[in-house]
Amino acid sequence: MLDAADVVVIGGGNAALCAALTARAAGASVLLLEHAPRNVRGGNSRHTRNLRLAHDAPTSVLTDSYSVDEYYDDLLKVTAGHTCPALARQVLAASRTLQPWMEAHGVRFQPSLSGTLNLERTNAFFLGGGKALINAYYATAEDRGVHIEYECEALTLKLDGRHCTQVTVRQHEQTFDIACRAVVAASGGFQGNATWMREAWGERVDNFLIRGTPFNKGRILRDLRTQGCAMLGDDTQGHMVAIDGRAPKYDGGIATRLDCVPFSVVLNQQGQRFYDEGEDFWPKRYAIWGRLVAQQPQQVGYAIIDARSLALFMPSVFPPYKADTLADLAQQMGLDPIAMQHSIRSFNAACQPGAFDPDRLDGRATQGLSPNKTNWARPISEPPFYGYILRPGVTFTYLSLKVNERAQVMWPDDHPSDNIYAAGEIMAGNIMGQGYLAGLGMTIGTVFGRIAGQEAAQHG
Amino acid sequence: MAETTQHMRIQHTLQQVEAENQSAPPAATPQAEAQRIMQICNACRYCEGFCSVFPAMTQYRHFNADTLDYLANLCHNCRGCYYACQYAEPHEFKVNVPQTFNELRAQSWQDYAWPGFMARAFAGNGVLLSLVCALAMAIVFIGSALLNDLPGFFSAYPDGNFHAIIPHGVMVAVAGPVFLFALFAMGMGGWAFWARGAAVSQPATLRPGGKNSGLPALLNALKDTLTLKNLSGAGHGCNDHSERFSMQRRYLHHATFYGFMLCFAATSTGTLYHYAFGWEAPHAYLSLPVIFGTVGGVLLCIGTAGLYRLKLKTETSLRSPALWGMETGFIALLFLTSLTGLLLLFLRESAAMGTLLAVHLGFVLTLFLVLPYSKMVHGVYRFLALLRFHRNTPR
Ligand SMILES: Cc1cc2nc3c(=O)[nH]c(=O)nc-3n(C[C@H](O)[C@H](O)[C@H](O)COP(=O)(O)OP(=O)(O)OC[C@H]3O[C@@H](n4cnc5c(N)ncnc54)[C@H](O)[C@@H]3O)c2cc1C
Ligand code: SF4
Ligand code: SF4
Numbered sequence: 001m002l003d004a005a006d007v008v009v010i011g012g013g014n015a016a017l018c019a020a021l022t023a024r025a026a027g028a029s030v031l032l033l034e035h036a037p038r039n040v041r042g043g044n045s046r047h048t049r050n051l052r053l054a055h056d057a058p059t060s061v062l063t064d065s066y067s068v069d070e071y072y073d074d075l076l077k078v079t080a081g082h083t084c085p086a087l088a089r090q091v092l093a094a095s096r097t098l099q100p101w102m103e104a105h106g107v108r109f110q111p112s113l114s115g116t117l118n119l120e121r122t123n124a125f126f127l128g129g130g131k132a133l134i135n136a137y138y139a140t141a142e143d144r145g146v147h148i149e150y151e152c153e154a155l156t157l158k159l160d161g162r163h164c165t166q167v168t169v170r171q172h173e174q175t176f177d178i179a180c181r182a183v184v185a186a187s188g189g190f191q192g193n194a195t196w197m198r199e200a201w202g203e204r205v206d207n208f209l210i211r212g213t214p215f216n217k218g219r220i221l222r223d224l225r226t227q228g229c230a231m232l233g234d235d236t237q238g239h240m241v242a243i244d245g246r247a248p249k250y251d252g253g254i255a256t257r258l259d260c261v262p263f264s265v266v267l268n269q270q271g272q273r274f275y276d277e278g279e280d281f282w283p284k285r286y287a288i289w290g291r292l293v294a295q296q297p298q299q300v301g302y303a304i305i306d307a308r309s310l311a312l313f314m315p316s317v318f319p320p321y322k323a324d325t326l327a328d329l330a331q332q333m334g335l336d337p338i339a340m341q342h343s344i345r346s347f348n349a350a351c352q353p354g355a356f357d358p359d360r361l362d363g364r365a366t367q368g369l370s371p372n373k374t375n376w377a378r379p380i381s382e383p384p385f386y387g388y389i390l391r392p393g394v395t396f397t398y399l400s401l402k403v404n405e406r407a408q409v410m411w412p413d414d415h416p417s418d419n420i421y422a423a424g425e426i427m428a429g430n431i432m433g434q435g436y437l438a439g440l441g442m443t444i445g446t447v448f449g450r451i452a453g454q455e456a457a458q459h460g
Numbered sequence: 461m462a463e464t465t466q467h468m469r470i471q472h473t474l475q476q477v478e479a480e481n482q483s484a485p486p487a488a489t490p491q492a493e494a495q496r497i498m499q500i501c502n503a504c505r506y507c508e509g510f511c512s513v514f515p516a517m518t519q520y521r522h523f524n525a526d527t528l529d530y531l532a533n534l535c536h537n538c539r540g541c542y543y544a545c546q547y548a549e550p551h552e553f554k555v556n557v558p559q560t561f562n563e564l565r566a567q568s569w570q571d572y573a574w575p576g577f578m579a580r581a582f583a584g585n586g587v588l589l590s591l592v593c594a595l596a597m598a599i600v601f602i603g604s605a606l607l608n609d610l611p612g613f614f615s616a617y618p619d620g621n622f623h624a625i626i627p628h629g630v631m632v633a634v635a636g637p638v639f640l641f642a643l644f645a646m647g648m649g650g651w652a653f654w655a656r657g658a659a660v661s662q663p664a665t666l667r668p669g670g671k672n673s674g675l676p677a678l679l680n681a682l683k684d685t686l687t688l689k690n691l692s693g694a695g696h697g698c699n700d701h702s703e704r705f706s707m708q709r710r711y712l713h714h715a716t717f718y719g720f721m722l723c724f725a726a727t728s729t730g731t732l733y734h735y736a737f738g739w740e741a742p743h744a745y746l747s748l749p750v751i752f753g754t755v756g757g758v759l760l761c762i763g764t765a766g767l768y769r770l771k772l773k774t775e776t777s778l779r780s781p782a783l784w785g786m787e788t789g790f791i792a793l794l795f796l797t798s799l800t801g802l803l804l805l806f807l808r809e810s811a812a813m814g815t816l817l818a819v820h821l822g823f824v825l826t827l828f829l830v831l832p833y834s835k836m837v838h839g840v841y842r843f844l845a846l847l848r849f850h851r852n853t854p855r
Contacts, residue, residue: 039550046546049506108696110509127694128544129506135543135703248553253546255504255553315521317503317553 001171002147004179005031007456008167010154010220011186012036013043014130014442015424017137018449019184019456020146021105026457030146031178033169035153035187036215040251042134043188044212044396044425044441047253049130050123051446052439053095061099061109061124068092071122075437082433090405091431094447099124102446106136123439130442156223157183162411163418182419182456185409186449189397189425190218191238192250197394200235207299209243211393214250221399221426229417230402230410232429237398239436240290245300245389246318258388259313261289262376263358264303265347266390268296271330271339273347278375280361282313287436294392301390302335304344306382312358320386329385348379395436400429407452419459421452490564494528497555500547507541511690512849513557514541519853526656529571532564533653533838534845536690538698538709539778549777556777563780569837574648581833586785589793592829597822603630604818613814620742620808622817628734628741631821638828645832650840657848677850684846685839688713701773709770716763716794722756723798742808754805760798764791790835797823 007023009016012034020032034041053059054068071092075083099109108127111120119125126133141148151171158166158177166177190196192214197205225231247256259282266277275292279285293301310320323329326344330337350366356378365374401409401422408416409427424445431444498517501507508514513535520527539558547553570579581588604613604626617624623631684690691698691710698709730749733739743749768791800820807816831837 108694110694125509127509127696128540129546131506131546132540132544139704248551251546251551253504254506255500255547257503311521315499315502317500319499 001149001176002031002178003176005029005147006181007031007184007453008033008178008180009184009186010167011043011188011424012041013186013188013424013445014045014133014137015445015449016184016186017134017141018446019186019423019453020141021137021144022450022453023184023457024141024144024146026454028457032141032146032148033152033154034148034150036150036213038150040213041138041150042131043216045445046131046134047212047251048126048442049254050119050125050439051098051442052123052437053098053443054092055096059099061111062121064121066122068096071095075432075440078435078437079432080434084430087403087405088431091444091447095443098443098446101450106140107133108136119438154187154220157220157227157420159227162415162420164420182421182459184452184456185220185224185401185420185422185426186424186445186452187220187426188216190221190399191216191394191397193217196222196235201238204294204299207391208240208294209247209252209391209393210250211243211252211256211395212250216425218397221401224401224409228411230412232400232402233398233433235397235399237434239287239395239398240294240392241286241395242289242293242301242390243393244316244318245391247391247393252393255317256393257286258303258316258390260303260305260309260316260388261285263309263312264305265344265373265380267302267304267335267340267343269298269300269335271336271343273343273369273371276371276374278365278373278377289390290392293390299392302333303388303390304329304380305386306380307384308382310386316388320388322384322386324383324385326385329387333387333389344380347373348381351377351379396425396441398429398433400427403427403430403448406455407448408455419456421456423448423452490560490567491525491528493560494532494564495523497557497560498523498528498531500553500555501557504547506546507544509694510540511536511538512846512853516849516853526660528564529568529653529656530660530845530848532561532568533841534849535561535565536688536842537562538691538693540693540699542778543699543703559778559780562783565838566783566786569649569841572649572652572841573833574645574652578833582786584785585834586789589785589789589826589830589834593793593822593826596825596829597819600818600822600825604814608814614811616809616811617813618809620813622804622808622813623741625814625817626821635825635828638825642828642831646837646840649832649837650844653841654844677847680850681843681847685843700770701775708766712763712766712770714763715759716767719756719759719763719798720794722752723760723801726750726753726756750805753801757798757802760794761802764795764798767791768795786835793823793827793830797827
């Protein structure tokens with residue numbers, strides 16, 4: 001373990017690696033601290049698939065064009081204005097330069113092929129996904145002399161006013177102080193910290209699943225908040241989607257998503273429907289369903305379909321529950337068969353004749369139910385019947401360090417720190433304070449990682 | 461009160477159900493394991509850019525035994541999808557596509573072997589290779605000893621005329637039928653694999669009439685085979701032994717394959733010279749058969765030695781100990797065949813010629829004998845899998 005470095009980077013995901021590579025290229029000695037062991041390195045970044053890039057003309061992997069203005073409009077739509085316009089525009093404009101930089105540092109892209117997403121115009125897909133990207137960055141970082149420590153958790157920053165002098169770390173039960181000229185905090189959100197989550201979200205989070213790494217415990221986020229840095233958002237905000245209830249508690253990643261809801265009847269544990277399953281296409285609704293399921297008793301939902309709908313959505317990671325009768329299916333899934341059958345029967349009775357078309361909002365709605373299902377409502381009647389259990393899956397938390405355009409961590413009096421920088425999820429709330437725009441997380445991390453690395457090397 | 465009890469009961473079952481469904485242990489047979497893994501990959505699809513396996517996979521929702529055999533033989537074992545996998549160990553999903561497919565592939569070769577009872581030859585293949593090799597050596601030695609007197613066998617022939625020791629006719633009479641049988645047996649295996657195509661579960665997304673017609677599919681399959689496109693990881697190569705990409709494996713396989721083909725060309729031109737023009741071996745160093753044979757032999761030596769070196773570097777998690785004998789035995793056989801061939805060529809005027817000839821022909825005979833029950837068959841099934849891919853998978 002080094003006892004000093006020009007730049008200490010805390011974290012081992014996309015933002016941290018971009019910062020480390022840039023600081024190293026600017027001539028600094030760089031120490032990167034990753035809490036996770038090598039074989040699960042890379043935080044939530046290793047579960048990602050693409051990033052969103054503005055571009056004026058088609059590139060090797062993006063079609064057509066995507067202007068910064070259009071990108072900004074998309075951002076405003078999802079965040080409902082919870083964004084800092086100057087920083088947001090800075091990120092979106094810089095996104096135009098990312099593809100060549102990433103490729104020069106080993107990242108490979110592929111044309112988007114299959115799946116339910118239609119993102120080939122706006123999003124560039126990593127060949128092999130986020131873990132391949134992370135592997136490429138680590139290999140390049142090793143080649144260029146970035147010093148990497150795994151299983152090394154940053155505990156606290158030692159501050160002298162607004163100046164960080166040392167980072168205290170723990171590795172294999174031992175604690176060290178590392179002197180630094182600048183520090184980059186790129187250690188993600190706090191969704192992996194069960195205690196903090198329970199504190200902020202209540203006991204119900206015990207029934208939530210965390211889609212990404214258990215190593216994002218928010219220790220540095222909390223440390224800097226405690227030491228008085230300026231924050232954005234509050235602890236209770238997180239991005240959630242409805243995922244397969246059988247997913248592991250952590251790191252279930254993308255494969256645990258379930259796309260069946262629009263073609264299902266979804267019941268809660270009492271066997272009651274609670275929301276319009278057919279309100280819109282799934283990509284526009286999966287985040288809402290995360291919250292809906294979280295509000296149900298025991299934070300669980302039961303999606304039921306019949307034989308006709310099984311092939312209408314992406315295959316899922318766990319085989320569905322399957323039975324020839326509804327009662328049997330209810331039994332298997334732990335639902336009360338009487339309540340469940342009653343709900344399905346009333347749903348079936350409320351379905352109206354009409355054309356069923358999974359590819360558009362077909363307007364085939366139920367009548368007289370509360371709530372009605374407003375599209376794709378056809379009776380659940382053809383055995384075998386299939387069921388999936390839904391749970392809320394947390395993607396990330398929004399609580400952020402406030403930064404300026406140079407990635408410096410701000411203080412409540414609106415003054416920047418001397419040499420403390422932040423990049424990635426830990427400051428994403430400055431740009432995406434609410435909602436989610438697919439692929440923006442990695443863009444923010446790459447842009448601000450590079451800024452933080454550059455600034456830390458030059459001004460630290 | 462009753463409601464609470466009911467509620468508790470349901471909660472209890474829910475937990476039971478979830479507990480039972482969590483982290484199913486890796487399944488026992490290669491089939492079951494491949495099925496489990498394909499279901500995970502099909503929900504994930506992050507690796508779709510690496511090779512043909514994933515675009516083929518996404519056409520299915522269910523994977524029966526024949527579909528899995530098809531996908532396993534389509535896999536070129538480049539490991540791209542292992543090092544990129546977010547669900548590889550220590551993740552509880554324990555996804556390991558290359559290793560699982562490697563084992564399933566080997567099993568499928570047993571299932572398709574002709575004649576059927578020879579399926580057993582694939583189990584303990586390394587031992588079999590060595591036994592056949594020893595036997596073939598003995599036959600050639602005893603044979604050539606019977607054809608010659610000892611001084612003749614151990615003397616130098618200034619023109620390097622090995623047919624003085626084993627006449628051309630004897631060589632053809634022994635090797636010819638063995639080689640033709642090998643081709644036939646491999647053809648029967650390939651036929652069995654292809655015939656199961658009808659049983660490969662109907663792709664879910666294949667539109668009626670969506671099959672690509674014969675000739676373009678054939679040309680594409682040939683192109684993929686000759687360029688090893690699927691070892692190129694979409695242009696970046698394989699993960700030979702780490703997260704880093706390299707073209708080593710692809711180029712070494714090229715050396716092996718084209719080296720083999722050149723040796724084959726050497727034999728063919730030699731045969732042509734003999735029967736069509738009456739030009740008898742040994743041929744001059746700058747004649748076509750000898751040039752083909754020399755270049756081919758050198759390429760084959762480099763290719764196989766390199767592939768073996770890479771194999772030694774393979775991470776434990778990607779090894780299949782039960783298949784080690786088959787994999788390395790075959791590489792060793794190819795290497796020794798070409799090495800002894802080269803030695804024979806360069807020492808053909810010395811007194812060692814007789815011995816070298818017997819050793820070399822011993823290896824050649826072994827190669828021909830074991831061909832249909834060796835790793836060689838991967839070429840047959842892989843080509844057919846590529847052909848099926850190009851016929852079934854619309855671009
Ligand atoms: C399933 C899933 C899919 C996603 N898909 C996409 C996508 O396709 N595109 C997209 O743009 N975004 C996606 N996201 C969001 C994306 O993951 C994040 O926006 C992005 O990864 C954030 O990068 P980061 O480097 O800031 O954080 P992370 O990648 O999470 O890295 C944080 C790192 O910090 C380390 N760490 C934490 N605390 C400490 C400490 N105290 N000391 C040392 N190290 C520490 C962690 O171990 C980890 O390595 C997805 C998220 C999930 C969960
Ligand atoms: S190998 Fe892993 S990352 Fe690749 S598609 Fe399969 S599950 Fe996904
Ligand atoms: S060819 Fe490579 S990427 Fe494709 S399945 Fe096999 S090991 Fe995976």
